[in-house]
Amino acid sequence: MRTPFQGLCSWCLSRRTFIGAGAGALALLALPFRPAGARAQEISHGYLSPRLAAFFRKLPQKMVQCQLCPRNCEIMPGERGECGVRENRQGEYYTLVYGNPCAVHVDPIEKKPLFHILPGSASFSIATAGCNLHCKFCQNWEISQARPEKTYNLELPPEKVINEARKTGSLSIAYTYVEPIIFYEYMIDVARLAKAAGILNVCHSAGYINPEPLKKLTEVLDAACIDLKSFEPKFYRDLVGAELAPVLETLKTLRRQGVHLEIVNLVIPQFNDRPEAITGMCAWIRDELGPLTPVHFSRFYPLYKMLNHYPTPVSTLERARELALKAGLKYVYLGNIPGNPAESTFCHQCGKMLIARTGYRIGETHLKDGACAFCGTAIPGIWKKPQVT
Numbered sequence: 001m002r003t004p005f006q007g008l009c010s011w012c013l014s015r016r017t018f019i020g021a022g023a024g025a026l027a028l029l030a031l032p033f034r035p036a037g038a039r040a041q042e043i044s045h046g047y048l049s050p051r052l053a054a055f056f057r058k059l060p061q062k063m064v065q066c067q068l069c070p071r072n073c074e075i076m077p078g079e080r081g082e083c084g085v086r087e088n089r090q091g092e093y094y095t096l097v098y099g100n101p102c103a104v105h106v107d108p109i110e111k112k113p114l115f116h117i118l119p120g121s122a123s124f125s126i127a128t129a130g131c132n133l134h135c136k137f138c139q140n141w142e143i144s145q146a147r148p149e150k151t152y153n154l155e156l157p158p159e160k161v162i163n164e165a166r167k168t169g170s171l172s173i174a175y176t177y178v179e180p181i182i183f184y185e186y187m188i189d190v191a192r193l194a195k196a197a198g199i200l201n202v203c204h205s206a207g208y209i210n211p212e213p214l215k216k217l218t219e220v221l222d223a224a225c226i227d228l229k230s231f232e233p234k235f236y237r238d239l240v241g242a243e244l245a246p247v248l249e250t251l252k253t254l255r256r257q258g259v260h261l262e263i264v265n266l267v268i269p270q271f272n273d274r275p276e277a278i279t280g281m282c283a284w285i286r287d288e289l290g291p292l293t294p295v296h297f298s299r300f301y302p303l304y305k306m307l308n309h310y311p312t313p314v315s316t317l318e319r320a321r322e323l324a325l326k327a328g329l330k331y332v333y334l335g336n337i338p339g340n341p342a343e344s345t346f347c348h349q350c351g352k353m354l355i356a357r358t359g360y361r362i363g364e365t366h367l368k369d370g371a372c373a374f375c376g377t378a379i380p381g382i383w384k385k386p387q388v389t
């Protein structure tokens with residue numbers, strides 16, 4: 001039987017799908033999400049909140065160059081960058097989405113997916129409109145490919161995000177659903193306050209960001225779940241409209257900076273399921289990021305511009321997992337197939353089950369102070385509950 005999430009989501013849900021998701025979600029906060037005491041006018045169609053951008057340089061004739069992501073857009077006065085949420089106003093560069101998310105939900109952390117952080121905990125999740133990528137298979141295209149004046153946005157400045165996270169008992173704030181880099185200034189300000197309050201910061205990103213803003217982000221980021229969409233540059237060019245190399249650099253930087261890292265690979269039959277490519281990707285992860293890096297192979301469902309393509313056969317995902325294990329990776333999960341044994345976590349040393357999962361539900365756990373309760377081996381991840389103040 002299809003769950004409400006199947007066919008809709010590789011791991012995260014748009015506003016549309018969340019409204020339809022019903023009982024599968026930890027808490028239903030479909031937009032317009034209204035924090036306690038919010039006035040009606042705080043939720044509006046096309047609400048914009050211009051704020052000076054953090055990374056750009058001025059060019060002659062009032063042009064600017066955005067330096068946030070590898071696109072390095074050069075923008076004429078009155079125009080916007082590729083992501084549609086940054087605008088040149090008279091030679092100054094502005095983000096238009098500071099403090100105005102269009103998606104606000106409380107999710108289980110498993111939905112990011114982050115399987116090695118505080119199992120079953122709530123994550124206060126936010127996104128604005130816009131994205132710097134144009135994936136033909138995007139699960140959240142209704143907001144990622146929209147301009148902010150086309151979505152219903154909420155006036156939610158950083159202080160309010162922290163308050164709502166506290167009220168909902170969330171142990172983390174997740175920057176997710178679209179590429180969070182495009183709301184970088186908002187994310188950084190929320191993350192700083194969250195850190196001070198003892199709340200973890202996690203993001204689900206495609207990793208398409210320039211080195212300098214990334215380095216600054218790692219100062220406040222606890223964990224990242226990065227989409228490694230393929231290990232073939234052609235796939236990135238044809239289906240994503242971007243380059244693979246900067247994503248690999250981002251992964252290496254996150255590892256070097258000590259940010260907890262998990263990787264998602266959405267397996268699309270005939271496009272990125274070649275065994276040689278999967279083996280090559282896993283060998284790279286093993287050598288550059290370490291064999292204990294959790295990897296999630298996720299099932300593709302036809303969406304957006306790939307409606308004429310069929311869902312990933314379960315056998316294809318199981319073969320990908322076998323190839324990853326053979327390459328030496330120790331924590332390899334399958335996603336979007338609720339009930340599959342590969343949703344659970346097994347100790348890389350003794351092989352016993354540590355965390356049982358079915359979909360986003362957590363069953364028995366056998367972790368003791370971040371170690372396997374059977375053999376005592378330390379398990380990579382963040383297991384200690386933060387003290388939220």
Ligand code: SF4
Nearest residue numbers: 066069072073081083
């Ligand atoms: S963040 Fe947006 S405006 Fe800036 S370089 Fe990337 S796509 Fe262009």
